[in-house]
Amino acid sequence: MILQRDFFERDALVVAPELIGKIIVRKLDDHTILRERISETEVYRGEEDKACHASKGKTQRTKILYGESGKIYVYLCYGIHWLMNIVTGERNNPQCVLIRCGEVHNGPAKLTKYLQIDGNFNDQKIYENPHVWIEDDGFQPELKTAPRVGIDYAGDYWRDIAWRYIAEKK
């Protein structure tokens, strides 16, 4: 089953844990289809979240977070790495879920490198998309939570909040 827009229309704090165990499918061409199960996500939610790009308000870059849910938000980090997010929640409620790792490729930039996701995918839909989508095969691993990574600048409260969801290893 392919996840449709209504899945992403909900709050990021609901979508992020449910994305764990889902499968990102990336079709490069008719003969090459990559699949990777999501094992870690993080929530970036609202203008008051200092770690969220939208905390500085609506800009050219962050306007996509204010738009339609189910869009892919791809962001270039440190000049080298593409990070893949999915916009969630209703319009004008800026929030997204960062796809932080897959089962095979740990690390947000490794994942996008493997899946060949880059800036061209920014602002595209993650559903009704012939090149990339997310499937649910019914698998639901046990989850654990942890503080988010790499956001020391966000201050004590936002740095320590447990908005990171990880598939528990068995």
Place this chain on the structure above:
DNA sequence: TTAGTGATATCC
């Protein structure tokens, strides 16, 4: 531990 890398926001 550190270098590499470039888009974005912010300050002239």
Place this chain on the structure above:
DNA sequence: GATATCACTAAA
């Protein structure tokens, strides 16, 4: 126009 910042990785 210039510069400071940054949700990372690989090599050592």
